[in-house]
Amino acid sequence: MGIIGNVKEEIRLIRERDPAIHSSMEVFLYPSFRAMLHYRVAHKLYLSGHYFLARWISQRAVRKTGIEIHPGAKIGKGFFIDHGNGVIIGETAEIGNNVTLYQGVTLGGTGKEQGKRHPTVGDNVMISAGAKVLGSFTIGENSKIGAGSVVLSAVPPNSTVVGVPGRVVRRYNQPLPRETLDQVHLPxxxxxxxxxxxxxxxxxxxxxxxxxxxxxxxxxxxxxxxxxxxxxxxxxxx
The missing domain is CATH 1.20.5 (Single alpha-helices involved in coiled-coils or other helix-helix interfaces)
Structure with a gap:
């Protein structure tokens, strides 16, 4: 997908998931929109071996948006950050399709691993405000991470995690509807x-x-x- 295609997709995605956006022009002021445009460019440079330039672009995005996405992170389609200030995504993080993050989310490492040291997030996952996911493990598809949770171990698919440290509560043995982006009513x-x-x-x-x-x-x-x-x-x- 080219630059124009990415822009159109980001506009569609943000308008679809954020009821506070009333026009396409407002999307251009949205932190998530600007951060993802910077990330797409930085990621291509990173894959080409231009590490310094990639980091320079990503750090400019941090100063402008408060969202820090390492250019080495792998992010799928339909990725959405609501508000976004304080979001941190580490270098070896892998994010699937249709994932939603809220403000203050960290996809980080514990500081001890080498190589793959950040989490892998499956498709259709929602990570609520202030949640910290730390370590090299997988968050299963169709899962929800409750606000303020600290997740330190793998999460099975179709589960909900709440608490510090995070506790897994299996809810349904089926995908969660994409329209239920509810951070509050969790087990x-x-x-x-x-x-x-x-x-x-x-x-x-x-x-x-x-x-x-x-x-x-x-x-x-x-x-x-x-x-x-x-x-x-x-x-x-x-």
Missing amino acids: DPVREDIMTLQKANSELINRVLELEVEVKRLEKEKESKNNMKGNEKQHENL
């Missing part, structure tokens, strides 16, 4: 565990109360029987 496994414990605790308390009532009833029956035996002995003595 909360910690809350679910607490609710399960509360339910189990309530059931245990109710059972203990039932047993206490049963013990008191048995004690009364025993006391009543003992009184009857005492009365019978008194009658016999008389």
